[in-house]
Amino acid sequence: MSQVLLFIHDFEFGTRISDVLIRQDKSIEFIEDLKHWPEAVKPETDLCIVDLDDQDFGNVHTISLIRAGNPQLSIIGYLKITVKESQEKLKAAGCNLILTRSSLTKNIPALLKNL
Numbered sequence: 680m681s682q683v684l685l686f687i688h689d690f691e692f693g694t695r696i697s698d699v700l701i702r703q704d705k706s707i708e709f710i711e712d713l714k715h716w717p718e719a720v721k722p723e724t725d726l727c728i729v730d731l732d733d734q735d736f737g738n739v740h741t742i743s744l745i746r747a748g749n750p751q752l753s754i755i756g757y758l759k760i761t762v763k764e765s766q767e768k769l770k771a772a773g774c775n776l777i778l779t780r781s782s783l784t785k786n787i788p789a790l791l792k793n794l
Contacts, residue, residue, distance in 0.1 A: 682706040682721055686729040686736040692780070696728060699787045713741060720749055726794060731756040731769060731777065739772040746773025753794045757783040 683705050687693035697707045706723070710716045713735065727745055731737035737756070745754055756774045758765075766777050778786070 680704055680706050680723065681726070682708065682724040683726045683728060684708055684710055684716065684719055684724060686710045686716075686727060686733070686741070688733055688735070689730060692730075695784060696787070699784070700791075703788055703791050705791070710736075713744065716745070717748055720752075724749070724752065726753045726755065726791075728783070729754060729756045729774070731758045731765075731774075732780075739768050742769055742772040742774050755783070755790065 683700050685693055685696060685707055687696065687709065688711070693709060697709075700707050708719045710719060729736050729742065729745070735741070737758075742754060742756070745752065753776075754774050756769055756777045757780045758777065759780050761777060761779055769777060776790070
């Protein structure tokens with residue numbers, strides 16, 4: 680069973696995402712604090728989902744940190760509204776894919792198949 684790390688503080692949205700992932704036979708772990716995320720990465724970890732609207736997680740520094748620590752991980756970020764300028768910076772930092780929040784919830788099963 681592969682693992683997905685969720686960099687999501689929004690409890691309600693995090694619950695919706697985790698429910699979909701569990702139905703897709705994924706193990707999940709919520710990351711509450713960036714100091715502790717490296718310990719959460721296991722050999723079966725293959726994906727991180729990051730709330731790019733979150734003050735703690737939604738920045739170039741965090742994405743670069745995740746990418747530098749584990750270059751093999753896929754990183755999917757989501758925003759309420761995508762802004763081209765910030766998207767380009769986040770992709771350059773290591774985000775593989777940036778979606779709107781609504782698109783993420785609708786397309787998780789398809790995204791997991793393509794990773």
